[in-house]
Amino acid sequence: MLKKSVLLISFLIIISGLALFVQWIGYEKTSMASKEANVRQEINVEHNEAGLTVKHTFTRLEPGEPLEAIMPANALQASCRKEEGACSFRGQSIKIIPEGDTFSVTYSIKLPSFQTAVFLSDWSIKLKDAEAERTVLHFTEKQIRKGRWFSSLGPSQLKKLDLIDYYQFQGEGEPGVLYWQMPPLQPLFPEGKHAVYGQADSQLDRQQLTLIEEGIKEKTVVLLTDQHPPYVSDRLILARDDDQLFELAESFIQEKVVEDYRFEEGEDWLGYLITSYKLGRPAGSEKVKMMYGSLNKQLTDQEKEEWQQALLRLTDKTVTAERLDQALSAVKGLDTDFFVENKLENHPFQSLVFYDNRPITVNGSETELRAVAEGEQLFFPFTETLQALGYEVKELTDGKTLLVKREYNTYRFYLDQNRFILNEERYGLYEHALRSYNGRLYISQQWLQKIFLVAVQNEKNINVQELNL
Known part of the structure; x- marks a missing residue:
């Protein structure tokens, strides 16, 4: 009898443990789902005498699931609709508990006096525990109908009506920045992966735009303007002139190299050499520029082309100084230790030397x-x-x-x-x-x-x- 009781108790303990484990798994999945929830947003903005009036609507929410966000620092008169659920404000933080799958927050923002350009980076609500999968922004201009608004969501659809200008922006992720400029900008290259705006007489090197295209995923608005300092996001670029586009192209290509290649620890700076070949000009530190110059000087035109193709094929494995030497030796048909001897970025530059590989x-x-x-x-x-x-x-x-x-x-x-x-x-x-x-x-x-x-x-x-x- 005692033995049966012990077995029964042990069985019940095991069953209870399994039940708790299943509940814990369910809780973890729910918790992870909350953290990884992808929310969609529709934002209505009106520019009037008081500033910006914003209605920020979240959709595809989980009913009863809390959502935390950060309000803009200068947001005023923030409120929520009680019939959509509950919300509480604490400083800049806001906690939302929706009853359904939609919840709206309204607020206003007082703007600085308009000059020839306005750049707004902190104007929208930013999510804390979720990601904005997609944002649609409706912008109504009632106050100043001269000039034009741009958004880091990408290109806009603009309608000029009798009393208002209406813009619609949409794209993946957060709404990002808003930029307005009074001096008119003409569309220079509206087609392709870029929508480029600038003065009618703007001189533009298309090669820089082609290089920038390698580092962007969506259609991007490029503004050539002297009204605001340079700015770069995934879908909005402000540059003063071709020289700044030249610098941006370098940074975009380098980011793409870092994304596509894996380097040995401490040797990632060699990625700038690959960047240099993609750009067709030296980039990076003085040592990289010297290495690039040495290679161009000692390789024939055909060898340069083969070497560049060899670099593009190095994405399948970790790039090391030894692998670079092997690839260069195969192209030249001679041995070299060029990259091994130069792999420490802060050590003196060693010249490119090719050795006959016969004993x-x-x-x-x-x-x-x-x-x-x-x-x-x-x-x-x-x-x-x-x-x-x-x-x-x-x-x-x-x-x-x-x-x-x-x-x-x-x-x-x-x-x-x-x-x-x-x-x-x-x-x-x-x-x-x-x-x-x-x-x-x-x-x-x-x-x-x-x-x-x-x-x-x-x-x-x-x-x-x-x-x-």
């Missing part, structure tokens, strides 16, 4: 040497190559002279004078016989052969072989 042997022995390939010429690391040939290489205290010795031969190379001395006999050097790449000295193949009497065979491997004279 090098010296007198038949394998080495770790790499020859720099520049055009049709090869340059060998000076110290390491001579050491592999059995020479002793020493830098003298002045830092501009190298002493090279083996058996009975002694060489002195004067690095700042294009000359050397062999056993007290003076010889001249061509200007580019010795070169420095990122602080490391190299000697050309021709002068390596002439001075140190070796033959260099460039076949499947590179073989440096002393001549038996």
